[in-house]
Amino acid sequence: MAAALCVVGTACAPAATVPTTTPTARHLLLVTIDTLRADRVGAYGNTSVATPNLDRLVREGAMALHASVHVPLTRPSHISLFTGLYPAEHGIRDNVSPPLATRVPLLAEILKDHGFRTGAFVSSVVLSKQSGLNRGFLHYAHQFEIGGDDARFLNTIQKPGDQTVGEAVAWLREPGPERRFAWVHLYDPHDPYEPPEPYASRYAGRPYDGEVAWSDELVGRLDATLAATGLRDDTLIVVTSDHGEGLDEHGEAVHGYFVYESTLRVPLIARGPGIVPGTRLGIVARTIDVMPTVLELLGLGAATPTVSGRSLAAALAGAPIE
Numbered sequence: 001m002a003a004a005l006c007v008v009g010t011a012c013a014p015a016a017t018v019p020t021t022t023p024t025a026r027h028l029l030l031v032t033i034d035t036l037r038a039d040r041v042g043a044y045g046n047t048s049v050a051t052p053n054l055d056r057l058v059r060e061g062a063m064a065l066h067a068s069v070h071v072p073l074t075r076p077s078h079i080s081l082f083t084g085l086y087p088a089e090h091g092i093r094d095n096v097s098p099p100l101a102t103r104v105p106l107l108a109e110i111l112k113d114h115g116f117r118t119g120a121f122v123s124s125v126v127l128s129k130q131s132g133l134n135r136g137f138l139h140y141a142h143q144f145e146i147g148g149d150d151a152r153f154l155n156t157i158q159k160p161g162d163q164t165v166g167e168a169v170a171w172l173r174e175p176g177p178e179r180r181f182a183w184v185h186l187y188d189p190h191d192p193y194e195p196p197e198p199y200a201s202r203y204a205g206r207p208y209d210g211e212v213a214w215s216d217e218l219v220g221r222l223d224a225t226l227a228a229t230g231l232r233d234d235t236l237i238v239v240t241s242d243h244g245e246g247l248d249e250h251g252e253a254v255h256g257y258f259v260y261e262s263t264l265r266v267p268l269i270a271r272g273p274g275i276v277p278g279t280r281l282g283i284v285a286r287t288i289d290v291m292p293t294v295l296e297l298l299g300l301g302a303a304t305p306t307v308s309g310r311s312l313a314a315a316l317a318g319a320p321i322e
Helices: 052-060 074-083 107-113 161-172 207-228 287-297
Strands: 027-033 062-068 117-121 139-141 180-186 235-240 268-271 279-286
Touching (some): 052 207, 052 235, 052 268, 074 287, 107 117, 107 180, 107 287, 117 161, 161 180
Parallel strands (some): 117 139, 117 180
Antiparallel strands (some): 235 268
């Protein structure tokens, strides 16, 4: 029988006894959907955008009700995600900074050192190898169509999400006994908003929402691949974003200038071994909490370097957290 819902971090009694030993995941799939606001996801209360795949992950796993990033820019926010450190600590503050210093440990480096096959599939040029995020990835797909005289803005040099997911699916289907870590970065909800059909017509006049619905379909393709390859039951899947979008709230059309909730609040969803289905974290979860959390859920908590984030693994397993 399923346990009754209890929001961890609030004054409610646990619905079930927390197991003394928590199962660990064998594989990790981390999906970052660029520029995704939490309030555009059905599980977070939205009723006008269809996000069935994200909503299903929430039902089968957990969600943080209040998840926040530390900076509304793609590169520094992702680096906080992969290092467990604030921007002031890792030193990357914008999208054109020099590469992350090699002295700062990255999640992919730790997992590679523990025998994981690591692959990254990014959709924005600001996350290319020049960012330093490629360290630890045995495969880093970051090729973009750029001409020799290309003078486009950085935000327009991107890869369509279905192409990125296609590359990731091919990699996930490769045979091998190794533990795996795949990072898939989808850039579609970032401006310019250009959803493909049928989402362009379905969300006519609301192209950002169309991009969100399209991204949800892509998450479903990844999850279907986990099932088809026999990896699903052993995989920890985490879906989050690097920042939200202004959408003209507070006088901001996109993001990068202000630090209102419109650009800092993001979804944080997780499903897999060690996570009690139906868990809702009532505490404030932060980008920097992801690294120590996933390492513990993978059974590698002892390998966590010194970080500013805290592990939420116990809370995801149903335990109270202070």
